[in-house]
Amino acid sequence: MFQVSVKAAETFSQQVILCDKSSKTTAVILPECGGILYSFSILHNNQSLNIVESYESDADFATCAESKGFRNIKMSPFACRIKNAQYSFEGKEYSIEKFLLNGSAIHGLLYNEPFTVNNTWANEISAGVSLYCEYTGKDKGYPFSFRCEVTYELKAGNTITLSTAVTNTSEKTIPVMDGWHPYFTFGGTVNELLLQFNSDCLVEFDDSLVPTKKLIPYAEFNSAKQLGATFFDNCFTLKDNSKGPACTLTDTVKNLQLEIYPDRSYPYLQIYTPPHRNSIAIENISGAPNAFNNGMGLIILQPETAAQFSTTYKITSPL
Numbered sequence: 001m002f003q004v005s006v007k008a009a010e011t012f013s014q015q016v017i018l019c020d021k022s023s024k025t026t027a028v029i030l031p032e033c034g035g036i037l038y039s040f041s042i043l044h045n046n047q048s049l050n051i052v053e054s055y056e057s058d059a060d061f062a063t064c065a066e067s068k069g070f071r072n073i074k075m076s077p078f079a080c081r082i083k084n085a086q087y088s089f090e091g092k093e094y095s096i097e098k099f100l101l102n103g104s105a106i107h108g109l110l111y112n113e114p115f116t117v118n119n120t121w122a123n124e125i126s127a128g129v130s131l132y133c134e135y136t137g138k139d140k141g142y143p144f145s146f147r148c149e150v151t152y153e154l155k156a157g158n159t160i161t162l163s164t165a166v167t168n169t170s171e172k173t174i175p176v177m178d179g180w181h182p183y184f185t186f187g188g189t190v191n192e193l194l195l196q197f198n199s200d201c202l203v204e205f206d207d208s209l210v211p212t213k214k215l216i217p218y219a220e221f222n223s224a225k226q227l228g229a230t231f232f233d234n235c236f237t238l239k240d241n242s243k244g245p246a247c248t249l250t251d252t253v254k255n256l257q258l259e260i261y262p263d264r265s266y267p268y269l270q271i272y273t274p275p276h277r278n279s280i281a282i283e284n285i286s287g288a289p290n291a292f293n294n295g296m297g298l299i300i301l302q303p304e305t306a307a308q309f310s311t312t313y314k315i316t317s318p319l
Contacts, residue, residue: 002127002154004120011057012038016117018127018154024048025158025315033061035115035131035150036072037182042158042315044254051258051315053183053279065112066099069274069281071183073111076148076166077135079179080235080270080289081106083210085141087292089175096141104208107181109139110148118149128153137170144174146301158315167306175292176299178309179270179285184258186251190273190280196224197247197269203235203288203296210290211235224250227280232271235288238262247282250318257318260284262311268297284311 003019015038016029024043030036033055041050054071055061065073085096085105096105115131122128132149135142151163168174186193202218203211218236238246245259247269262269266284273280286309287297299307 001124002122004122004127004129006117006120013058016120016129016131016152018122018129018152018160020127020154020156023156023158025154027152027154027160029129029131029152030061031115031117031131033058034065034073034111034113035133036061036074037152037160037162038072040160040313040315044256049187049256051184051186051256053185062112069183069272070107070111070181073107073181074148074150074164075108075179075181075283075285076110076164077142077146077174077176077178078105078108078292079177079181079283079285079287081208081210082292083208083290087175089292090173094141094143097139098141102208104210105141109142110135111181115150126153126155134169144168144172145170146174146176159312161310161312164309165306166301166309168301168303171303173303174301176301176307177285177287177291177297178307179266179283180311181281181283183274183279183281184249185279186254186256188251188278190227190277191229192251192253193227193280194224194250194252195221195227195248195280196250197221197236197271198239199236199269200239201237203237203268205234205289209233211288211294211296213294213296224248227273230273232273232280234271235285236269236271238267238269245314249280249282252319255317255319257316259314259316260311261314263309265307265309266311
C-alpha cells in the first residue's frame with residue numbers, strides 16, 4: 001500500500017512525501033526548491049537510510065544551492081555547461097545571464113525556481129506527484145517559453161522513476177537538452193564503493209571542461225571496480241542497457257546497491273566526485289555539455305510539441 005502527503009515542516013515550507021507503507025521506503029520532493037528530490041530513504045538495519053545528499057533547509061538551499069554543487073537539481077533547458085555562456089541558434093547570437101562558473105553557464109535556468117504541484121496519487125502499486133514550472137523567457141540568453149513538468153513515481157522494490165516533459169509553449173522552435181544532478185551516498189566515503197557503468201566512449205574535454213567533439217573508447221568501469229581515489233568530472237556515452245542497469249553503485253559492507261535505468265532519452269552519463277568524497281554525482285543527461293554549440297544530443301523542439309525523458313533508481317541488496 002502506498003501513501004502520499006503534502007505538508008510543511010520546520011525546515012522546509014512544502015514537502016511532498018511518497019511512502020511505500022510495506023517496506024517503509026520514502027521519497028521526499030521539495031516543490032519550492034526547484035522541485036528537487038530531497039531524499040530517497042530505505043529501511044536498513046531497522047534505521048532509515050537516505051541515499052541522496054541534500055540540503056538542511058529552505059534557507060540552506062536558497063543560499064547554498066550553487067556552492068554545494070547543485071545537489072539533486074533539475075537541469076533544464078540545458079545541462080552541464082555552455083561555453084562562455086554563448087551560443088548561436090537560427091542565425092542569432094545569445095548570451096546566458098544566469099549563474100556562471102569560470103565564464104560558462106551551468107546547469108540550466110530552473111534549478112532554483114519554484115515548481116507547482118499539479119497532481120498527486122497513491123494506490124496499491126505506486127505513489128506519485130507531478131509538478132511543473134512555466135518558464136517565460138526572462139533570461140535574455142534564452143528568450144523562449146516552455147513548460148517543464150516533472151513526475152516522481154515511487155513503486156515497490158525500493159524503486160523511483162523520474163520523468164520529465166519539456167513542452168515548447170513559444171511560437172518558435174527552441175533548443176533543448178535535459179538532465180538530473182543527483183548526489184548519491186551510502187553514508188560514508190565513496191572511495192570504498194564499487195562503481196560500474198556501461199560506457200562506449202569518454203567524451204574528450206578541453207581545459208574548460210567542454211567537449212572537443214572527440215570520443216575516446218572507454219571501458220574501465222564496464223565491470224564493477226572500487227572507486228578508490230579516482231576523480232571524475234567527465235561525460236560518457238552509454239551502451240544499450242535493455243538487459244540491465246546502465247550504472248550501479250555498490251556498498252559491499254552494507255550490502256546495498258543503487259541501480260540506475262535511464263531510457264533512451266538519456267544516452268549520456270556525467271559523473272562527478274566532489275572534493276569531500278562523501279557522495280558522487282551520477283547524472284543522466286540527454287546531450288553532452290555545450291550541446292547548444294556542438295549539437296551532441298541537442299533537441300530542436302517545434303512549437304506546441306514536447307520532449308520526454310525518464311530514468312529510474314532502484315536500491316537492492318546484491319549479495
